[in-house]
Amino acid sequence: xxxxxQFPSHSVIxxxxxxxxxxxxxxxxxxxxWYRRVMGKEIKFLLHFVKESKQDESGMPNNRFLAERTGGxxxxxxxxxxxxxxxxxxxxxxxHPPPGxxxxxxxxxxxxx
Amino acid sequence: xxxVEQNPLFLSMQEGKNYTIxxxxxxxxxxxxxxxxxxxxxxxxxxxxxxxxxxxxxGRLMASLDTKARLSTLHITAAxxxxxxxxxxxxxxxxxxxxxxxxxGTQLTVNP
Numbered sequence: 001x002x003x004x005x006q007f008p009s010h011s012v013i014x015x016x017x018x019x020x021x022x023x024x025x026x027x028x029x030x031x032x033x034w035y036r037r038v039m040g041k042e043i044k045f046l047l048h049f050v051k052e053s054k055q056d057e058s059g060m061p062n063n064r065f066l067a068e069r070t071g072g073x074x075x076x077x078x079x080x081x082x083x084x085x086x087x088x089x090x091x092x093x094x095x096h097p098p099p100g101x102x103x104x105x106x107x108x109x110x111x112x113x
Numbered sequence: 114x115x116x117v118e119q120n121p122l123f124l125s126m127q128e129g130k131n132y133t134i135x136x137x138x139x140x141x142x143x144x145x146x147x148x149x150x151x152x153x154x155x156x157x158x159x160x161x162x163x164x165x166x167x168x169x170x171x172g173r174l175m176a177s178l179d180t181k182a183r184l185s186t187l188h189i190t191a192a193x194x195x196x197x198x199x200x201x202x203x204x205x206x207x208x209x210x211x212x213x214x215x216x217x218g219t220q221l222t223v224n225p
Binding site for chain 2: 004009040105
């Protein structure tokens with residue numbers, strides 16, 4: 001069974017540009033989470049989808065971040081426009097209800113220059 | 114706001130030695146996780162601790178939980194080079210829908 005996959009693995013963009021990160025959860029996992037680790041600090045929660053609905057988006061830092069999960073399958077996280085402080089590793093995780101154990105992807109490293 | 118603190122953040126040790134990583138958290142919790150991350154890889158779940166006094170062991174790693182002290186430990190016995198990685202503890206507040214709060218991670222280097 002395929003694990004959680006994320007794309008791209010590394011993205012380098014300039015300040016002010018747009019980047020879209022994609023996450024494909026494990027098939028059948030209704031719960032999908034985005035987390036990020038900035039500057040080697042703690043991994044912080046961004047948001048939680050249950051199927052296509054946003055269950056909790058309280059961790060989203062500001063309105064430059066937009067997450068979607070159309071159809072309740074894969075999810076995208078768009079950063080527009082990117083700022084220097086957005087650099088870090090963005091992790092996606094998925095789980096079965098009610099939520100069960102989280103399975104993480106390898107992360108997408110974002111570098112904003 | 115729930116806070117999770119790990120120490121040490123960096124640990125360099127020799128093969129064969131023992132050491133303990135500590136994880137303190139600020140409020141009551143339903144469960145505590147330990148994860149391992151190798152560079153560029155995903156977070157691998159090592160242990161889930163559910164109740165006070167829980168102890169779990171896998172190979173050279175043993176994790177324990179003291180909910181009264183709000184403390185979990187990850188003990189490494191007779192370290193080997195393959196254990197070099199970053200270790201995270203994370204607390205799950207079920208009331209928040211399985212939203213994990215992580216510590217900063219402990220970067221462990223085991224030297225031959």
